[in-house]
Amino acid sequence: MSFSPTLSLIVPVYHENDLWPWLQALYASQTYPDFEVILVDGDPTGSSLPNPTAPPFQQSFQHPTRCLISPQAGRAAQMNLGAQAAQGEILLFLHADTHLPAGALQAIVVCLRCQPELAGGAFDLEIASAAPHFRLLERVSSWRSRLTRLPFGDQALFVRKTLFKQLGGFAELPLMEDLEWGQKLKRAGLPIFIFRERVQTSARRWEREGWLYTTLRNWSLQLLYFAGVPAENLKRFYPSNQPTAK
Numbered sequence: 001m002s003f004s005p006t007l008s009l010i011v012p013v014y015h016e017n018d019l020w021p022w023l024q025a026l027y028a029s030q031t032y033p034d035f036e037v038i039l040v041d042g043d044p045t046g047s048s049l050p051n052p053t054a055p056p057f058q059q060s061f062q063h064p065t066r067c068l069i070s071p072q073a074g075r076a077a078q079m080n081l082g083a084q085a086a087q088g089e090i091l092l093f094l095h096a097d098t099h100l101p102a103g104a105l106q107a108i109v110v111c112l113r114c115q116p117e118l119a120g121g122a123f124d125l126e127i128a129s130a131a132p133h134f135r136l137l138e139r140v141s142s143w144r145s146r147l148t149r150l151p152f153g154d155q156a157l158f159v160r161k162t163l164f165k166q167l168g169g170f171a172e173l174p175l176m177e178d179l180e181w182g183q184k185l186k187r188a189g190l191p192i193f194i195f196r197e198r199v200q201t202s203a204r205r206w207e208r209e210g211w212l213y214t215t216l217r218n219w220s221l222q223l224l225y226f227a228g229v230p231a232e233n234l235k236r237f238y239p240s241n242q243p244t245a246k
Helices: 019-029 055-059 075-085 104-114 133-148 161-166 177-187 204-209 211-226 231-237
Strands: 007-013 035-041 065-069 090-093 120-128 157-160 192-202
Touching: 007 075, 007 104, 019 035, 035 075, 065 075, 075 090, 075 161, 075 177, 090 104, 090 161, 104 120, 104 157, 104 192, 120 133, 133 192, 133 211, 157 161, 177 211, 204 211, 211 231
Parallel strands: 007 035, 007 090, 035 065, 120 192
Antiparallel strands: 090 157, 120 157
16 A cells, blocks of 8 residues: 655755754654655755665664655756655754644644645744743744744745645745745735744854844845845845755
8 A cells, every 4th residue: 555644844955964863853753644855856866865775774763754856946946846856744854953843744734734825934943042032032033933924944934735735835036935925825814823843943043144144134035035036136145056046
């Protein structure tokens, strides 16, 4: 009998150094049994991922795990490719530097089954650093997400697959695909739910360039995007080694 999961976790990756420990931590934190993982490599050479046909690959994990190679650059293209291959009725887009809280998958399934009017949702954000200024950023993120109903991609966006397909998936922009997706849902009048439980994301992008500069730069880019500046014109202000802005 073929496996038909309830949830498909779609993970865009691009030369992640800690991918396999991250995957093992993911499996260990989730007791919900009915899910698959789809890793989508943003490097067209496929060098971000090992050979998925090697015997140790599937035996290393407790759930079906597949690897795809995106022929197009960019996180949006990677996530759309993963969604096309997904077998689950719920799609969860998870960044490879973000950790789900324990029991998150069960919570997502219960949330959408109990509230059929919801299109999907996201989680509050925790930044993996003890620095006090990150607590301020976390509070701002929670307030902003609830006020605008536009959570960012590193907040573990989830959605019903049927709706994702009906709305055409992510706009394949060089950045801001997460905000554009949220605007699609708002234009369609589709509500979302944002969990108070927090996903934990790496502080590396703030630490690499400085937390204040990175925060102000990202906020400025978002304001310019909402003001109508095309994402193509904004990408030159964002580091080239990052697929999208946050």
